[in-house]
Amino acid sequence: MTKPLLEITDLAKDYGTGRRALDSVTFTVDTPQLVGIIGSSGAGKSTLIRCINRLVEPTSGSVRLMGTDIPSLSPGELRKMRRQIGMIFQEYNLVERLTVMQNVLTGRLGYVGFWTSLRYRYSAEDIRYAYALLERVGLAGFENRRADALSGGQRQRVGIARALMQRPKLLLLDEPTASLDPSTSRQIMQLAQGVIEEQKMPALINIHDVSLARAFCDRIIGMRDGELVFDGAPAELTHARLVDIYGAYEDDETSLKQEEPA
Numbered sequence: 001m002t003k004p005l006l007e008i009t010d011l012a013k014d015y016g017t018g019r020r021a022l023d024s025v026t027f028t029v030d031t032p033q034l035v036g037i038i039g040s041s042g043a044g045k046s047t048l049i050r051c052i053n054r055l056v057e058p059t060s061g062s063v064r065l066m067g068t069d070i071p072s073l074s075p076g077e078l079r080k081m082r083r084q085i086g087m088i089f090q091e092y093n094l095v096e097r098l099t100v101m102q103n104v105l106t107g108r109l110g111y112v113g114f115w116t117s118l119r120y121r122y123s124a125e126d127i128r129y130a131y132a133l134l135e136r137v138g139l140a141g142f143e144n145r146r147a148d149a150l151s152g153g154q155r156q157r158v159g160i161a162r163a164l165m166q167r168p169k170l171l172l173l174d175e176p177t178a179s180l181d182p183s184t185s186r187q188i189m190q191l192a193q194g195v196i197e198e199q200k201m202p203a204l205i206n207i208h209d210v211s212l213a214r215a216f217c218d219r220i221i222g223m224r225d226g227e228l229v230f231d232g233a234p235a236e237l238t239h240a241r242l243v244d245i246y247g248a249y250e251d252d253e254t255s256l257k258q259e260e261p262a
């Protein structure tokens with residue numbers, strides 16, 4: 001029997017504040033799909049995403065990627081494992097003084113520091129792939145621009161190309177559109193959805209905007225106070241389920257279209 005791609009069991013995180021940021025979170029992602037993680041501020045969305053690649057250390061529970069338990073890996077094993085997990089950040093995390101091409105190429109190494117990335121000699125194949133990715137994200141011709149000369153949307157396109165440069169098995173997106181205007185946010189979601197489909201790769205996205213999650217995600221996980229309280233298709237996210245996730249919930253879209261039948 002093949003192992004699930006991502007299997008999270010009883011995951012918990014306690015930052016030592018007396019209140020669990022994550023509590024008994026269990027779910028499996030087994031098919032290439034975009035999974036939106038929604039919930040109020042402080043619900044644990046970012047903690048959940050970051051416990052997967054151990055940017056945040058889980059307190060207990062397991063996170064298995066293709067059968068390997070990530071929390072029990074040694075630092076060296078974790079570095080290798082992180083190459084299989086692409087990460088896209090809200091604030092892009094580009095090296096501002098490097099060019100677009102240099103930023104994308106650093107993705108080849110996983111999450112490494114600036115100096116390591118400068119010392120590394122990339123192969124002709126790496127460079128060819130970086131050009132192809134830049135073309136895919138709509139930045140052909142931008143290779144030699146410095147990152148600090150780009151708009152927010154362009155920076156996030158570089159962030160996506162850099163994550164794909166790792167040839168990851170799983171993609172994590174931590175509020176990738178939170179710093180972008182609504183129209184650019186949709187473009188970035190469309191791009192993320194497209195590349196995930198093309199690469200037949202599952203992705204988890206921490207996303208505040210419920211209408212974006214509904215429009216672009218295949219599956220939605222709702223978090224409340226560190227617990228998973230909803231896991232289903234966007235069509236199942238009725239007003240009642242939104243109230244389960246957010247407490248009182250009202251927006252034009254849900255009040256007009258999402259009322260459950262009486």
Ligand SMILES: Nc1ncnc2c1ncn2[C@@H]1O[C@H](COP(=O)(O)OP(=O)(O)OP(=O)(O)O)[C@@H](O)[C@H]1O
Pocket residue numbers: 015017021039040041042043044045046047048206
């Ligand atoms: N480094 C930390 N130290 C202490 N508590 C933390 C830390 N990071 C997060 N928390 C707490 O853990 C809980 C979950 O935070 P988290 O950032 O995961 O939520 P979130 O749903 O992503 O919120 P937001 O949408 O505002 O980013 C919150 O109560 C938060 O205050």
